[in-house]
Amino acid sequence: MAGGADEPVERLIALMARLPGLGPRSARRAALQMIRRRALLMDPLLAALSEVATTVRECDRCANIATGPLCAICADPRRATGEICVVETVADLWAMERGGAFGGAYHVLGGVLSALDGVGPEALRIPALVDRARAEAAREVILALNATVDGQTTAHYIADQLAPLGVAISTLAKGVPVGGELDYLDDGTIGAALVARRAI
Amino acid sequence: MAGGADEPVERLIALMARLPGLGPRSARRAALQMIRRRALLMDPLLAALSEVATTVRECDRCANIATGPLCAICADPRRATGEICVVETVADLWAMERGGAFGGAYHVLGGVLSALDGVGPEALRIPALVDRARAEAAREVILALNATVDGQTTAHYIADQLAPLGVAISTLAKGVPVGGELDYLDDGTIGAALVARRAI
Numbered sequence: 001m002a003g004g005a006d007e008p009v010e011r012l013i014a015l016m017a018r019l020p021g022l023g024p025r026s027a028r029r030a031a032l033q034m035i036r037r038r039a040l041l042m043d044p045l046l047a048a049l050s051e052v053a054t055t056v057r058e059c060d061r062c063a064n065i066a067t068g069p070l071c072a073i074c075a076d077p078r079r080a081t082g083e084i085c086v087v088e089t090v091a092d093l094w095a096m097e098r099g100g101a102f103g104g105a106y107h108v109l110g111g112v113l114s115a116l117d118g119v120g121p122e123a124l125r126i127p128a129l130v131d132r133a134r135a136e137a138a139r140e141v142i143l144a145l146n147a148t149v150d151g152q153t154t155a156h157y158i159a160d161q162l163a164p165l166g167v168a169i170s171t172l173a174k175g176v177p178v179g180g181e182l183d184y185l186d187d188g189t190i191g192a193a194l195v196a197r198r199a200i
Numbered sequence: 201m202a203g204g205a206d207e208p209v210e211r212l213i214a215l216m217a218r219l220p221g222l223g224p225r226s227a228r229r230a231a232l233q234m235i236r237r238r239a240l241l242m243d244p245l246l247a248a249l250s251e252v253a254t255t256v257r258e259c260d261r262c263a264n265i266a267t268g269p270l271c272a273i274c275a276d277p278r279r280a281t282g283e284i285c286v287v288e289t290v291a292d293l294w295a296m297e298r299g300g301a302f303g304g305a306y307h308v309l310g311g312v313l314s315a316l317d318g319v320g321p322e323a324l325r326i327p328a329l330v331d332r333a334r335a336e337a338a339r340e341v342i343l344a345l346n347a348t349v350d351g352q353t354t355a356h357y358i359a360d361q362l363a364p365l366g367v368a369i370s371t372l373a374k375g376v377p378v379g380g381e382l383d384y385l386d387d388g389t390i391g392a393a394l395v396a397r398r399a400i
Contacts, residue, residue, distance in 0.1 A: 004297030006267040008255060012248040018241060019230040026221030032291055033220050035256055035265055041218060046246075046253050048212040053246050055208060056235055065235055067206040091232055097204030 003028065009035070061132070063108035063125060065090055073097075079105050082139040086129060086158065088112055088146060096144060104142075107132065112150040113157055121157065130161050140168040147174060203228065209235070261332070263308035263325060265290055273297075279305055282339035286329060286358065288312055288346060296344060304342075307332065312350040313357055321357065330361050340368040347374060 003010055009031065017027035034042040052067075059071035066072075073079055083104030087093045093106050109124040121127060133141055141162055145151035159169050175193035176182070182190060203210055209231065217227035234242040252267070259271035266272075273279055283304030287293045293306050309324040321327065333341055341362055345351035359369050375393035376382065382390060 004273065004294040005265055006272045008248065008251045008267050009265055012245075012252050015241070015245045015248050020233050021226030021230055022219075022221055028294060029291070030219040030221055031252075032265075032294075035252070036290075038253075038256075041215070042249070042253055045212075045215045046249050048208065048215050049242070049246050049249060051208045052212050052231075052235070053238075053242055056238075065205055065209055065232075067208050072206045073204065090236075091229070094204040094228060094232075 005031075062093075062106045063090075063110060064093055064106060074105055079103060081105075082137065083142065084129070084133060084136070084138050084140070085142045085144050087144050088151065088154075092144065092146070102142075109145075109154070112145065112148075112154040114150055121161075124154070126158060126161060129158065130165070133162060133165055133167055138165075138167050140170060143169065143171045145171070205231075262293075262306045263290075263310060264293055264306060274305055279303060281305075282337070283342065284329070284333060284336070284338050284340070285342045285344050287344050288351065288354075292344065292346070302342075309345075309354070312345065312348075312354040314350055321361075324354070326358060326361060329358065330365070333362060333365055333367055338365075338367050340370060343369065343371045345371075347372075 003013065005013070013024070013027050013031045016022055016030055017024045019027075022030060034045065055067040057066055057068075058064075059066040059074055060069050061074045062071060064071040064073060066074075068075070081104040083102075084107050085096060085102055085104060086107045086109060087096060088109050088111060090108055093108055096102055096106070107125070107129050109126070109129075111119055111124055113119055113121065113124065129141075132138075141158075143155040143158060145155045155171055162169055173196060174189065175196055176185065176189065203213065205213070213224070213227050213231045216222055216230055217224045219227075222230060234245065255267040257266055257268075258264075259266040259274055260269050261274045262271060264271040264273060266274075268275070281304040283302075284307050285296060285302055285304060286307045286309060287296060288309050288311060290308055293308055296302055296306070307325070307329050309326070309329075311319055311324055313319055313321065313324065329341075332338075341358075343355040343358060345355045355371055362369055373396060374389065375396055376385060376389065
C-alpha cells in the first residue's frame with residue numbers, strides 16, 4: 001500500500017519493475033497506463049502473455065524460442081539453405097534477424113565455453129551442432145559469436161570439431177561499424193579493419 | 201516473424217512496446233528476460249496481471265484505482281481524518297502518497313475544467329466532491345491541483361462551490377522545490393516563494 005494503490009496493483013508494479021528497462025517509477029506509470037487503457041492495452045497484453053506462457057518452449061532444432069516443436073525460422077522451408085549460423089543466445093539470434101541479411105537457419109549455443117565458470121562443450125549444444133551439420137549435410141557454418149575472448153575461444157573449438165566434416169566455416173567480418181567514427185573506435189578494431197581492408 | 205520470434209511472442213513484444221518507458225528494443229529485451237526467467241518473472245507476472253484485470257475498478261468514494269468497492273486508502277479507518285485531498289489524476293494521488301505527508305483521504309477529479317476542451321464541473325466529479333464534503337462533515341479540503349492555469353482555475357471554481365459549507369479550504373504551498381537551485385528556477389516561482397516567505 002506504500003504507493004497508494006491496492007495490494008494486487010502494487011504486486012503487479014513490483015513485478016513489472018523487475019523487467020529490464022523499467023524501474024519502479026516507470027513500472028508505476030506503465031501499470032497505470034495499462035489500467036487506464038484496459039481494452040486497448042491490458043486485455044490484449046493479458047491474452048498475449050497467457051498464450052506465450054502456455055505455448056513457449058525451445059525449438060527442437062535450433063533452441064530458438066518457439067511456440068511449437070520448431071520455431072518459425074526452422075519451420076520455414078525457404079530457409080533450408082544448408083547454411084547454419086551459430087549464435088550464443090536467442091537475443092543474438094534476434095539481432096541477426098534484425099540485420100535481415102541472413103536467409104539460413106540458426107543454432108543457439110546458450111553461452112560460450114568458460115573454464116572459469118565450468119561451461120564445457122556438452123552444456124553448449126556443440127555435439128548437437130556437429131550431429132546436425134552432418135545430418136543436414138550443411139554447406140556452411142557461420143560462427144556469429146561475440147568478439148570477446150570467450151566467444152573467439154568457443155569459435156575456434158567449434159571450428160576444430162567441424163573440421164572432419166569438410167563443411168565451410170566462417171565468422172563475421174571484423175571492422176568499422178556502419179556509421180562509426182574512427183576517432184571513437186578502439187585500436188584493436190581499427191587494426192582489424194585495416195588488415196581486412198578491401199579494394200573499392 | 202520480422203524479429204526472429206514466433207508470432208505470439210512478436211505480438212507480446214509489440215504490445216509491451218506500447219507501454220510508456222518501453223520502446224520496441226527494450227520490449228524485446230523485456231520479453232526475452234520474461235521467457236528466460238519463467239518461474240521467477242513470467243508466471244508471477246501473468247498471475248498478477250490476471251488478478252488485476254479481473255478485480256480492478258474505480259473506488260466508489262474517491263475514484264482511485266481499487267480492487268474492491270473502496271480503495272485501500274478509503275478502506276483504512278486510520279485515514280478517516282476529515283481531510284480530503286483533491287487531485288487531478290490517479291498518478292497525482294500516487295505522487296502525493298509517495299510524499300508520505302498526508303494521512304487523510306483523496307478525491308480524484310479525473311481532469312481539470314477546460315472551456316476549450318468542453319470539460320465542465322459534472323465531468324470532473326465536482327458535485328460529488330461537494331456532496332461528499334457535506335456528508336462526511338469534512339474539516340478541510342486540500343486542493344492539490346497542478347500549478348497550471350487550468351489547474352488553478354479549477355481550484356478557484358471548487359473553492360467557490362465549497363464556500364457555503366464553511367469547510368476549511370487550502371492549496372499546496374508554492375515555493376522552491378527541495379534541492380532546487382534559484383539560478384535554474386523560473387521568475388514566477390521565485391516571486392511566489394518570496395511572497396510566501398517564512399520566519400526561521
